[in-house]
Amino acid sequence: MKDFKDKVMFLTGAAHGFGTEIAKEGARRGMKLALIDIDEPALKRVYKEVADMGAQVEMIPADVTKEEDVDKAVKLTMKRFNQIDLLINDAGIALPGRVWELPSRDWEWIMHVNLMSQVYAMQQIIPIMLKQKTHCAILNVASIAGLIDTPGMPAYHASKFASVGMTEATAYDLQRMNADIEMHVMCPGFVQTDLYHTEKHRPAQYTDTTDPYYTSDVFKGGQQVSEFVIKNGMPIDSIALTVFQALEDDEFYILTHPVFNTMIGDRVKRIVNGDKPDVHVMDGLM
Numbered sequence: 001m002k003d004f005k006d007k008v009m010f011l012t013g014a015a016h017g018f019g020t021e022i023a024k025e026g027a028r029r030g031m032k033l034a035l036i037d038i039d040e041p042a043l044k045r046v047y048k049e050v051a052d053m054g055a056q057v058e059m060i061p062a063d064v065t066k067e068e069d070v071d072k073a074v075k076l077t078m079k080r081f082n083q084i085d086l087l088i089n090d091a092g093i094a095l096p097g098r099v100w101e102l103p104s105r106d107w108e109w110i111m112h113v114n115l116m117s118q119v120y121a122m123q124q125i126i127p128i129m130l131k132q133k134t135h136c137a138i139l140n141v142a143s144i145a146g147l148i149d150t151p152g153m154p155a156y157h158a159s160k161f162a163s164v165g166m167t168e169a170t171a172y173d174l175q176r177m178n179a180d181i182e183m184h185v186m187c188p189g190f191v192q193t194d195l196y197h198t199e200k201h202r203p204a205q206y207t208d209t210t211d212p213y214y215t216s217d218v219f220k221g222g223q224q225v226s227e228f229v230i231k232n233g234m235p236i237d238s239i240a241l242t243v244f245q246a247l248e249d250d251e252f253y254i255l256t257h258p259v260f261n262t263m264i265g266d267r268v269k270r271i272v273n274g275d276k277p278d279v280h281v282m283d284g285l286m
């Protein structure tokens with residue numbers, strides 16, 4: 001996608017981090033914006049900022065774990081702008097915790113935010129894009145955690161590997177149909193955002209204050225690790241430009257941290273050799 005002026009972007013996760021940066025860059029490029037997020041007060045601030053930049057913008061508070069909320073957001077966007085050219089599925093959460101410790105409710109929560117919300121939006125928006133017959137693009141924000149694995153956050157890896165696989169498979173399906181829809185999957189390393197504040201975005205249906213897990217040292221330890229790696233990540237300044245440059249260049253995999261490229265290659269070698277994961281390959285990196 002090279003021309004962004006007057007194109008309509010449907011963006012989830014717009015209230016913080018990557019989403020806010022992408023919304024502002026879209027506004028700079030003259031895009032019309034549908035901004036979706038569960039954090040309404042923060043979304044209002046972003047809405048005001050991009051409206052002050054001159055963007056036509058629709059603010060849609062929604063919980064993307066709920067299919068009906070995503071459907072409603074798509075309908076409101078179509079009512080306001082009558083088309084959707086760029087879908088960016090950015091909303092995401094990070095939950096540390098080993099398989100045998102993280103409650104099943106949290107597994108459901110993370111799979112719904114990081115994977116199912118992308119499915120819900122694509123189910124609604126791909127048919128609209130196909131009918132529109134204009135050049136369109138879809139970018140799913142996954143993570144480097146969708147290409148390589150590390151200890152301590154299997155649920156995050158599961159959701160992000162699934163997002164990468166789903167995006168790749170959809171790219172094949174759209175190519176087979178000669179659909180004029182570009183697919184992209186973003187796989188960043190650590191970037192300084194609010195991602196370690198995931199608990200603030202826990203919807204009521206995934207809340208259970210009676211579970212001892214949430215007062216345990218294991219839970220607190222996971223939160224501290226999450227905060228440490230995000231706070232020590234790359235500054236966010238270049239993220240939106242990276243996204244728009246990748247869209248312009250029609251890059252499928254959008255990577256941000258070359259330091260992880262060797263680990264991607266090593267994982268592929270390990271798979272074809274039948275070797276087991278070696279925790280020591282992470283020494284010095286995490």
Ligand SMILES: NC(=O)c1ccc[n+]([C@@H]2O[C@H](COP(=O)([O-])OP(=O)(O)OC[C@H]3O[C@@H](n4cnc5c(N)ncnc54)[C@H](O)[C@@H]3O)[C@@H](O)[C@H]2O)c1
Binds near residue numbers: 194201
């Ligand atoms: N920051 C990093 O280091 C990093 C690295 C790799 C991938 N990512 C991915 O980038 C994406 C953006 O994350 P970020 O780092 O900007 O974090 P962030 O917490 O700053 O932003 C995430 C946004 O998603 C929203 N959100 C969460 N649950 C929601 C729900 N149920 N419904 C609607 N909105 C919801 C939050 O309110 C927030 O605005 C995520 O998918 C994340 O997994 C981030």
